[in-house]
Amino acid sequence: PDNDVVDAGGRATSLLPGAACFDSTTSFGIVRGGHLDLAVLGAFQVAINGDLANWKIPGKFTPGMGGAMELAQKARHVLVLSRHFDKYGKAKLCSTCTLPLTAPGCVDTLITECAVFRKHDGRLRLASVHPDLSVDDIIQSIPADLEVADDLEPWKETSV
Numbered sequence: 001p002d003n004d005v006v007d008a009g010g011r012a013t014s015l016l017p018g019a020a021c022f023d024s025t026t027s028f029g030i031v032r033g034g035h036l037d038l039a040v041l042g043a044f045q046v047a048i049n050g051d052l053a054n055w056k057i058p059g060k061f062t063p064g065m066g067g068a069m070e071l072a073q074k075a076r077h078v079l080v081l082s083r084h085f086d087k088y089g090k091a092k093l094c095s096t097c098t099l100p101l102t103a104p105g106c107v108d109t110l111i112t113e114c115a116v117f118r119k120h121d122g123r124l125r126l127a128s129v130h131p132d133l134s135v136d137d138i139i140q141s142i143p144a145d146l147e148v149a150d151d152l153e154p155w156k157e158t159s160v
Contacts, residue, residue: 039075072103
């Protein structure tokens, strides 16, 4: 690692050939200026209405919210990549987030190893299902009133 190059968590890192980076002033200018088309984030929870909780679990050490709130609020589109279940076996897509929100209603697409959910009419709905699973498997795994798209998209390994 190069101590002159740090990641978002302040840890020394290194760059691979072809990588590019810029200073935090430029970064904030891009985000706050509304020039960011897509933010790709992780999640602890995503509510069916697109609310995102990804910065704090009460009782656990959190160094700070970082830029996640600004990214989630200001990017034109928010894509969340996440495991389908947390370490306790609970689906991360839920009816209402119980963890502190990062941003309300910001998630446009949620992709897990089991399914893809896309926002339609203000709610995330099932858009694609892994071929080893059924629509019923996904519906039963989500503790929320989940809508299913009329025309499910084919599962594409390359799009996940």
